[in-house]
Amino acid sequence: MKADFYTEVYNIVREIPEGCVVTYGQLAKLARRPQCSRMVGQAMFNVPKELNLPCHRVVNSQGRLAPNWAEQRGLLEKEGITFKKNGCVDLKKHIWEDILPII
């Protein structure tokens, strides 16, 4: 069911600390669907803004940001995220590795 997976993703995204980022793959793994990284992206696009999730802290494995979303860069900069020269997030510094062993 999408609702359950989405809920898991939202719940995790909500826990992302300030100044940190997380990849779709990690998020998918934490949501107990390691292969569904694409669904994480869909979940982020469909996320109700009312939930006030820090979806701007979710990036892909390369540290690339969501396409056609100029705001994300500014939001991350405000959070204290640093970018490389090419504009990608410095994953090594800000990647969120706090694995929560649900189950």
Next chain:
DNA sequence: GTTGTGACTAGTG
């Protein structure tokens, strides 16, 4: 049931 789509990932050139 099949097809097209995507805010993905890893690999290759």
Next chain:
DNA sequence: ACACTAGCCACAA
């Protein structure tokens, strides 16, 4: 760095 491919999954039409 970029472009492309193949694998992957769930959803919408």
